[in-house]
Amino acid sequence: METIGKLKLIAERARQDRKLKFTSLYHHINAESLAACYGELKKNKACGVDGVRVEGYGRKLTENLKDLVERLKTKRYQPRPGRRVYIPKPGKAELRPLGIPTVGDKLVQIGLKKILEAIFEQDFLESSNGYRPNRSAQTAVNQLDKVVMTKGINSMVEVDIKKFFDEVQHETLREAVKERVSDPNILWLIRRFLKAGIMEEGKTIKSEEGTPQGGVVSPLLANIYLHYAVDKWFEEEYKPKAKGYVQLIRYCDDFVVACQQREDAEGFLRELEERLKKYGLRILLEKTKVIEFGRRIWKRSQGTSEKVPTFDFLGFTHYCTGSRRGKFILSPIQ
Secondary structure, eight states, rough: HHHHHHHHHHHHHHHHOTTBBBOOOOGGGGHHHHHHHHHHHHTOOOOOTTOOOOHHHHHTTTHHHHHHHHHHHOOOOOOOOOEEEEEOOOOSSSEEEEEEEHHHHHHHHHHHHHHHHHHHHHOOTTOOTTTTTTHHHHHHHHHHHHHHHTTTTOOEEEEBBOOOOOOOHHHHHHHTTTTOOHHHHHHHHHHHHHHOOEEETEEOOOSOOOBBBBSSSSHHHHHHHIIIIIIIIIIIOOOOOOOOSEEEEEEEEEEEEESSHHHHHHHHHHHHHHHHHTTTTBBBBBGEEEEEHHHHHHHHHTSSSOOOOOOOTEEEEEEEEEOOTHHHEEEEEE
């Protein structure tokens, strides 16, 4: 309970002062907090490169945590490479590569995630839905439905970032974190995780860029990266100069922008490409497009043979269609 109280205090300070940079956080990753993190682990999860499962680590929990904390204090802590596994991508033939951390590394990542989350949750915007407390793909789909149904949307930008998790720039990510966290020990720990690498077929592959999928803290680091690369830029720079209503809806690296005016949609896409270059990211052109979409084109299509375009977002194909009473609705079909 003491650990929870400290995290709440950190969150409150971050919320009260949006320019505050935290200088001393590392000491919150201690035996007490790591023991609480162990209690959150699911026992049936895959093990890391050391072959130790959650139950096995817990048999000597006090001893293991004492050793872990000592290595953290003396800067002898070195995360092990993630164990490479592949899982299916929903709705796709290709496989998603994951890097599974060891139990000890997972505990440190959970502790780090809790601290960073307490701070950055105060800054993240409503348009960000992925891997956040009390948010999900469904909240993103609900946001999209509300915008299309109430804001006179006529164009949609569908964006695909090419190999996002593989191309995150380590130093740029650290600079993003430093917007709120200047504790050199926390920054050192983040660097250790980013550089830990992957082990596949007995060989260790070093990481010079990217943040490995499968790591506990990786989704949060990805959100921090995209908060500065996309969300904040969109709200503070692009949105104010748009000629009509525009709204970005993001779930990690998967996002769409709903626009009243097609010229805003096309202008966003042009500027986004330049914006992402500053963060070492690229648009996957063959999967990125602007389409006419919304109530106006649907109404127009009712008297013609015109086909209303669709787009894919978060595992759903989104259609313009009519209700039983003949009214326009947005229909997501999985």
